[in-house]
Amino acid sequence: NAGVMQNPRHLVRRRGQEARLRCSPMKGHSHVYWYRQLPEEGLKFMVYLQKENIIDESGMPKERFSAEFPKEGPSILRIQQVVRGDSAAYFCASSRTRPSSYNEQFFGPGTRLTVL
Amino acid sequence: SQKIEQNSEALNIQEGKTATLTCNYTNYSPAYLQWYRQDPGRGPVFLLLIRENEKEKRKERLKVTFDTTLKQSLFHITASQPADSATYLCALADETDKLIFGTGTRLQVFP
Numbered sequence: 580n581a582g583v584m585q586n587p588r589h590l591v592r593r594r595g596q597e598a599r600l601r602c603s604p605m606k607g608h609s610h611v612y613w614y615r616q617l618p619e620e621g622l623k624f625m626v627y628l629q630k631e632n633i634i635d636e637s638g639m640p641k642e643r644f645s646a647e648f649p650k651e652g653p654s655i656l657r658i659q660q661v662v663r664g665d666s667a668a669y670f671c672a673s674s675r676t677r678p679s680s681y682n683e684q685f686f687g688p689g690t691r692l693t694v695l
Numbered sequence: 696s697q698k699i700e701q702n703s704e705a706l707n708i709q710e711g712k713t714a715t716l717t718c719n720y721t722n723y724s725p726a727y728l729q730w731y732r733q734d735p736g737r738g739p740v741f742l743l744l745i746r747e748n749e750k751e752k753r754k755e756r757l758k759v760t761f762d763t764t765l766k767q768s769l770f771h772i773t774a775s776q777p778a779d780s781a782t783y784l785c786a787l788a789d790e791t792d793k794l795i796f797g798t799g800t801r802l803q804v805f806p
Contacts, residue, residue, distance in 0.1 A: 622786075622796040686739045
């Protein structure tokens with residue numbers, strides 16, 4: 580039973596380009612979360628999605644960032660017109676049910692984005 | 696403002712001793728709290744969850760306490776081993792059940 584998969588593991592982009600990060604949740608999981616981790620900082624929640632729906636995007640920057648979780652295929656975090664400050668590790672997590680005290684999140688290995 | 700604090704300084708202990716990590720929070724009333732382990736270059740791995748009505752939870756060499764009066768959780772690793780060296784993150788659930796993470800404490804267990 581494969582865990583959460585993310586690709587690419589490393590992504591290098593020049594300023595102004597688009598970055599597209601993919602996340603395949605664990606089998607049977609329909610809830611996906613995206614987090615960003617800056618060096619020496621904690622994980623920061625970005626967005627929570629359920630199949631085809633954005634449930635909570637309170638942690639997403641208002642501009643340039645978007646996320647989707649289509650009916651078929653992986654969840655995508657898209658960053659348009661990247662800037663150096665976007666350089667970070669982006670983690671995806673999934674859970675079987677909605678967040679609750681009976682629920683743990685399983686994390687992927689992360690995508691390390693470097694903006695030149 | 697809401698805040699979660701973990702000791703940012705690394706904790707260095709000798710193999711066989713008990714490691715105790717602290718997580719303090721302010722202006723939250725979490726229904727539950729979780730602890731994760733993160734190794735360099737990897738994603739966090741879930742370890743334990745403790746609910747607000749539970750004082751203590753154990754799993755093998757791990758023990759977590761949750762004091763909602765002190766607004767503090769303690770994470771203990773007994774009989775620590777070099778393989779326990781990692782960064783340990785606490786995370787609490789806010790009112791929407793969204794996980795809010797602390798910055799983590801790096802534990803180094805030396806032989």
